[in-house]
Amino acid sequence: MTQPLLSIDDLHKSYGSEEVLEGVGLEMDQGDVTVLIGPSGSGKSTLLRCVNRLTEINSGQIALDGQDVTGANTDVNELRKQVGMVFQDFNLFAHLTALENVTLGPKKVLGMDAADAEEAGRTHLEQVGLLEQADSYPAELSGGQKQRVGIARALAMDPELLLFDEPTSALDPELVGEVVEVMRDLAAEGITMLVVSHEMDFARSAASDIVFLDDGEIVEHGPPEQLFQNPTAERTEQFLSRLHAHEETA
Amino acid sequence: MSTAESTTSPNPGLRDRVGTVFTVRPLTVGLALFWVWVLARWTTDFVLAGVFGLDRGTPFIPAAPFLTTADTVGSLAASLGAVGAPLVWFAETLRFAADATAYLPAMAHGIWTTVLLTVFSVCFGFALALPLSVVRVYGGRWARWLALSYTELIRGTPLLAQLFVLYFATSLTQVLRGVPGIGVGFIPAQAFWVAVISFTLNSAAYQSEYLRASLESVDGGQLTAARAIGLSKLEGIRYVVVPQGLRLALPSWTNELVYLIKYSSLASFITVQELYGRTSTIANETYQYTELFVLVAILYLALVVSASALMDRVESHTATAGVGHTRQ
Ligand SMILES: Nc1ncnc2c1ncn2[C@@H]1O[C@H](COP(=O)(O)OP(=O)(O)O)[C@@H](O)[C@H]1O
Ligand SMILES: [Mg+2]
Numbered sequence: 001m002t003q004p005l006l007s008i009d010d011l012h013k014s015y016g017s018e019e020v021l022e023g024v025g026l027e028m029d030q031g032d033v034t035v036l037i038g039p040s041g042s043g044k045s046t047l048l049r050c051v052n053r054l055t056e057i058n059s060g061q062i063a064l065d066g067q068d069v070t071g072a073n074t075d076v077n078e079l080r081k082q083v084g085m086v087f088q089d090f091n092l093f094a095h096l097t098a099l100e101n102v103t104l105g106p107k108k109v110l111g112m113d114a115a116d117a118e119e120a121g122r123t124h125l126e127q128v129g130l131l132e133q134a135d136s137y138p139a140e141l142s143g144g145q146k147q148r149v150g151i152a153r154a155l156a157m158d159p160e161l162l163l164f165d166e167p168t169s170a171l172d173p174e175l176v177g178e179v180v181e182v183m184r185d186l187a188a189e190g191i192t193m194l195v196v197s198h199e200m201d202f203a204r205s206a207a208s209d210i211v212f213l214d215d216g217e218i219v220e221h222g223p224p225e226q227l228f229q230n231p232t233a234e235r236t237e238q239f240l241s242r243l244h245a246h247e248e249t250a
Numbered sequence: 251m252s253t254a255e256s257t258t259s260p261n262p263g264l265r266d267r268v269g270t271v272f273t274v275r276p277l278t279v280g281l282a283l284f285w286v287w288v289l290a291r292w293t294t295d296f297v298l299a300g301v302f303g304l305d306r307g308t309p310f311i312p313a314a315p316f317l318t319t320a321d322t323v324g325s326l327a328a329s330l331g332a333v334g335a336p337l338v339w340f341a342e343t344l345r346f347a348a349d350a351t352a353y354l355p356a357m358a359h360g361i362w363t364t365v366l367l368t369v370f371s372v373c374f375g376f377a378l379a380l381p382l383s384v385v386r387v388y389g390g391r392w393a394r395w396l397a398l399s400y401t402e403l404i405r406g407t408p409l410l411a412q413l414f415v416l417y418f419a420t421s422l423t424q425v426l427r428g429v430p431g432i433g434v435g436f437i438p439a440q441a442f443w444v445a446v447i448s449f450t451l452n453s454a455a456y457q458s459e460y461l462r463a464s465l466e467s468v469d470g471g472q473l474t475a476a477r478a479i480g481l482s483k484l485e486g487i488r489y490v491v492v493p494q495g496l497r498l499a500l501p502s503w504t505n506e507l508v509y510l511i512k513y514s515s516l517a518s519f520i521t522v523q524e525l526y527g528r529t530s531t532i533a534n535e536t537y538q539y540t541e542l543f544v545l546v547a548i549l550y551l552a553l554v555v556s557a558s559a560l561m562d563r564v565e566s567h568t569a570t571a572g573v574g575h576t577r578q
Contacts, residue, residue: 052478080480091475095494095573105479108489139572157479 003066005030005192006051006161011060013046013216020046022216023060028161028209031190035203035224038213039239044196047213048163051194052083065160081109084154088166090146092138098125098149099134102156110157117156124152128182144175148182155186162186164195198243204228212236281559284552291358296436307355316348346541353532353542357549360528363438364553367514367524370446372507375453382454383461383495384487397458404455410516413448417520422447438522445517449510456506464498465491497573504561508554515550525549 006028013021020043028034036044049055051062053069053076062069069079093101102121106112112120125131128148138146147167154162167183168176180202187193187206197203203210203224210227212220212235220227220236231237287310295306324341327334385397404412416422426432426440433439468491476486518527529546533539 054474054478077480077482080478085475085478087471087475087478089471091469091471093472093475093490094469095490095497095570104489105481108485109480137571137573139570153479 002029004028005032005065006194007061007063008047008051009061011047011050011062012058013043013050013055014058020216021050021057024213024216024218026211026218026221028192028194031192032208033187033193033195033206034209034211035207036194036196036211036213037198037203037239037243042213043216044213045165048085048165048194048196051161051163052080052085054085077109081157082160083163084157084159084161085163086147086150086154086165086167088170090138090143090150090170092146092149092153094138097135097137098130098141098145098152101138101149102152105153105157121152121156124155125149127155127185128152129178142175143171144178147171147179151179151182151186160192162191162193164193164197166196166198168197168199200228200243200247212239214239277555277559281552281556285556288358288361291355292362295355295359296362307359309351309355311351313348313351316344316351320344320348349538349541350545353529353545356528356532357525357546360523360525361549361553363442363522363524363528364511364514364526366438367442367445367449367517367522368507368510371449371453371514372457372510374446374450375457378450378454379457379461380492382458383465384492386458386462387465388483388487401455401458404452405459409448409452409513410519412452413445413516413520416448417441417444441521442517444520445514445522449514449517453506453510456509457503460499460502460506461495463502464495467498468494494573497568497570500561500565500568504558504565507557507561511553511557512550525553 004027006026008024008026011021011024012019024043024047026034036047038044046055050057051064051069053074057070060070064079064082068074092098093104096104099118099121102124103112103114103117106117106120107114110117122131122134125134128151130145130148130152133141133145133149138149141149147170150167164183168179171179176199180199183193183195183202184206195202195207207224210220210222210224211218212227212231212233214235220231220233227236228240231240290310294304294308294310298304299306320341323337323344327337327341330337382397382401385393386401389397422444423440426443429440431437432443472490472494473483473486476490477483481489514524515526517524518530521527523531526546529542533542536542
């Protein structure tokens with residue numbers, strides 16, 4: 001048996017007296033696409049942020065490729081080279097062009113020289129279909145384009161794991177498709193992705209696993225067909241029916 | 251801030267904004283003439299006079315023609331009686347021009363000192379203000395407290411008092427006197443450097459306040475995204491937050507520059523012969539206070555307007571869609 005790429009065990013996280021994650025456990029193998037669903041405030045973002053240590057945990061274990069993530073001696077910047085993140089609000093560097101957004105990490109973190117970084121950066125922009133926009137500033141891009149640059153920026157670091165925190169929820173409905181399409185391509189290429197998203201389209205077509213998080217606990221975990229068609233927990237069922245109702249009105 | 255607008259118009263009006271500096275024709279011509287004169291003065295007095303052994307400060311335009319014309323116009327006015335009043339005024343203006351030609355060379359020398367004083371102080375002040383503002387926003391509790399105390403101490407006391415403390419109450423002047431090179435040739439004497447140090451310390455406090463406000467207005471997600479690609483906090487601040495903060499700070503920074511041009515006149519209180527100092531020295535000798543202070547006001551105005559025009563160009567050059575105040 002090979003070791004999982006990401007393993008999370010009995011993870012606890014509190015903000016003050018409020019326990020946000022109450023003993024979460026999760027494993028992902030190389031190439032897995034795990035979609036995390038759950039109501040707002042259930043701790044999905046917090047879970048992602050624990051994995052790349054934008055947030056420090058209270059107790060439990062997280063290991064990436066067998067390496068301890070949360071230890072005091074772990075170099076966070078080294079860890080973050082291996083774990084890319086895509087944000088809900090894009091958070092593109094506003095003063096840099098699309099290409100510069102993508103090359104900043106390779107140049108300053110990986111120490112690539114400018115020419116190599118640009119060549120690689122153009123490849124990544126091409127991968128998300130934005131080569132033409134290489135010299136545009138974020139403010140000159142549509143939401144969908146911004147998010148695709150955000151994905152290219154994360155890809156440019158050649159990470160082992162990509163985290164997506166609601167990558168399409170800040171987008172106008174007609175722009176969701178282009179981002180989902182890029183994510184689906186990445187999934188097909190075998191990139192390991194942990195995705196917080198309620199985009200059922202993506203979850204059904206690309207996910208290897210669905211995880212339902214509620215109140216800081218994993219309520220249910222399974223392949224998409226099973227979890228969507230035959231949820232075992234009542235809470236999952238309720239959440240899914242609300243989600244479907246919302247999808248139909250949207 | 252208009253992210254929405256700039257989304258629809260890429261790189262909004264960059265050309266237009268560069269254009270505005272030049273479309274105000276009379277102003278541009280006036281400023282150009284001013285600087286041609288200033289540079290010609292500096293070249294003749296500081297370089298050519300030394301090389302050819304000429305007298306420094308010889309006026310480019312002799313006063314005599316103005317005076318003879320003034321006399322002619324004056325006597326004509328006298329013969330016309332009450333009707334000649336406008337001519338009397340014209341004659342007065344000509345006499346003022348004659349006086350001005352005599353005083354302007356010395357004032358050009360004063361402008362040199364004022365420009366040096368301002369440029370040094372604003373640049374050194376910036377070098378101090380940047381780390382101060384970063385500490386104010388991102389520093390630990392004690393570092394933040396220290397930076398805040400410094401800023402408040404400086405902003406809460408008069409600049410003149412700060413200048414006097416440094417000049418009279420410390421041994422800074424003695425220390426500077428011992429520094430080789432100071433006061434030799436082009437390098438100004440120690441009082442000038444005391445003023446530079448004082449204005450630097452003062453300007454650093456004000457500039458750090460402007461920068462702090464700008465750094466704080468950069469969205470927090472920017473630093474988070476920087477950290478997420480593996481940049482350290484300091485690198486994230488340096489490569490992501492500060493470049494955006496600096497653009498946001500440009501308008502208030504222009505204000506600071508303009509203030510400093512005018513406040514640098516306080517250096518005259520510690521014997522520095524900058525523009526105001528030189529002018530008041532001449533005024534005390536000639537008693538032509540009104541003429542000289544009108545003249546010095548015009549020269550300060552020219553300096554201030556030049557600085558604003560320059561900063562306008564810097565702003566348009568560094569303008570980035572979606573960062574800072576995109577003027578339409
Ligand atoms: N930095 C923080 N400080 C305090 N409370 C926080 C912080 N971040 C998140 N929380 C709280 O933790 C809970 C889970 O938040 P989050 O992980 O963002 O949920 P989700 O992404 O599932 O909507 C919420 O109640 C939220 O208010
Ligand atoms: Mg969230």
